[in-house]
Amino acid sequence: MARVDLELRDVPLVSGIVNGALSYVAGLLLSVALFALFGLKPLVGAIGSGLPRPGRMFGWLFYNAHRVPIVADGVSMSYVDLASLSIAYYATPIVLLGASGYYVAGKVDAVDSPVAGFVAGASTTLGYLPLVALGAVYFEYDASQIVVEIPLLRAILLAGLAYPIVVGGLGGALATR
Numbered sequence: 001m002a003r004v005d006l007e008l009r010d011v012p013l014v015s016g017i018v019n020g021a022l023s024y025v026a027g028l029l030l031s032v033a034l035f036a037l038f039g040l041k042p043l044v045g046a047i048g049s050g051l052p053r054p055g056r057m058f059g060w061l062f063y064n065a066h067r068v069p070i071v072a073d074g075v076s077m078s079y080v081d082l083a084s085l086s087i088a089y090y091a092t093p094i095v096l097l098g099a100s101g102y103y104v105a106g107k108v109d110a111v112d113s114p115v116a117g118f119v120a121g122a123s124t125t126l127g128y129l130p131l132v133a134l135g136a137v138y139f140e141y142d143a144s145q146i147v148v149e150i151p152l153l154r155a156i157l158l159a160g161l162a163y164p165i166v167v168g169g170l171g172g173a174l175a176t177r
Helices: 013-038 041-047 054-064 086-106 114-122 125-138 152-175
Strands: 070-072 075-077 147-149
Touching: 013 054, 013 086, 013 125, 013 152, 054 070, 054 086, 054 125, 086 114, 086 152, 114 152, 125 152
Parallel strands: none
Antiparallel strands: 070 075, 070 147
16 A cells, blocks of 8 residues: 655645635535526425525525435425425535545646645645534525524534545545546
8 A cells, every 4th residue: 555645835725725615615615506597486385485585596596406405394305305406406516526526636736646635635624624614504594484594413423524624635636646
């Protein structure tokens, strides 16, 4: 087994932060585009007439794409599963984080092995995680008819840590091949 010598100074922290944040924003924007293409039907059917501004719903779809459930009045739901072509929503964070990890690792000369590439690609977590945590709080909706929230711990563990570490890391590892 080969030893990997990767020091902290070799990890592209700034690039990881920037690309992780860009992946989050691009994911939300892509959710908006998918939402525009496929309409309101899944959400209208799920929560009825007490719909919030669409911005909140984009966030719900985006977090659902990371397998983070949305809790509406104590009932855990996945609006993405109700959408037509739900695979497009699920592919969004995978494609964006994989591409970001690939890009980050590919830009660093010290990244010369799959393990080093994985670490470099996983650095996207540093930009993605804070936005996931902020978004989970921002996308809550509380009205007289319904309360909709994103479980913060699940959002942090799944969307903020697991997805960027695993998918960004795999993208980074692929960049060294």
